[in-house]
Amino acid sequence: MKLLVVEDEAKLADYLRKGLSEAGYTVEVALNGIDGLHLAMEGDHDLVLLDSMLPGIDGLSLLAALRRTKQTPVLMLTARSGVDDRVQGLQSGADDYLIKPFAFSELLARIQVLLRRAVPRSTGEQTTLRIGDLEVDLLRRRASRAGQRLDLTAKEFSLLTLLLRRQGEVVTRTELASQVWDMNFDSETNVVEVAVRRLRTKLDVPFEHHLLHTVRGMGYVLEERPQ
Numbered sequence: 001m002k003l004l005v006v007e008d009e010a011k012l013a014d015y016l017r018k019g020l021s022e023a024g025y026t027v028e029v030a031l032n033g034i035d036g037l038h039l040a041m042e043g044d045h046d047l048v049l050l051d052s053m054l055p056g057i058d059g060l061s062l063l064a065a066l067r068r069t070k071q072t073p074v075l076m077l078t079a080r081s082g083v084d085d086r087v088q089g090l091q092s093g094a095d096d097y098l099i100k101p102f103a104f105s106e107l108l109a110r111i112q113v114l115l116r117r118a119v120p121r122s123t124g125e126q127t128t129l130r131i132g133d134l135e136v137d138l139l140r141r142r143a144s145r146a147g148q149r150l151d152l153t154a155k156e157f158s159l160l161t162l163l164l165r166r167q168g169e170v171v172t173r174t175e176l177a178s179q180v181w182d183m184n185f186d187s188e189t190n191v192v193e194v195a196v197r198r199l200r201t202k203l204d205v206p207f208e209h210h211l212l213h214t215v216r217g218m219g220y221v222l223e224e225r226p227q
Contacts, residue, residue: 033056046072047115143160
């Protein structure tokens with residue numbers, strides 16, 4: 001799932017980007033209100049983390065502009081702890097409010113709650129993906145095969161989800177590095193191969209039929225093949 005972080009404190013923004021990426025989310029960052037509004041309006045995000053105090057356009061003005069056309073869930077982040085400030089944010093269309101400083105575990109929990117709430121108003125986006133006896137629950141971030149829970153790390157889950165969304169297509173190492181690790185592919189880096197090998201150990205090795213296949217010189221594909 002794709003998140004947008006609009007936060008002008010560069011260190012906090014980078015901390016959120018890294019932490020949320022490690023938790024398996026795809027993250028975009030804007031360091032001011034103008035860029036944040038552009039990304040929020042033009043992008044297809046599942047949730048926006050929005051600081052209330054921003055240069056260019058403040059958080060409440062950004063939220064008001066966004067709400068004219070989109071109902072993307074918004075979690076406001078603010079250093080202001082007053083009740084009036086929270087009420088104003090919620091009345092402006094925020095779905096939740098989190099006071100700085102906050103525990104990252106609480107942030108993750110609030111994000112998960114908002115994403116679950118957003119399902120009924122979504123435009124029919126699938127929340128469960130399947131191929132063969134593999135099932136992936138995107139909201140609960142769980143995967144199982146033949147009824148057995150797969151113990152995946154956040155990156156392994158993101159890798160599997162990307163391959164499952166593109167099932168039947170060859171996904172290159174460059175695409176995987178960019179979308180799962182948010183990095184440019186380096187031919188001397190084996191991070192993709194290592195992650196795929198670990199995923200395959202959990203996804204395929206214990207089962208008779210394999211789903212994850214290597215297309216030599218190109219990348220990887222998730223598909224059912226005749227035995």
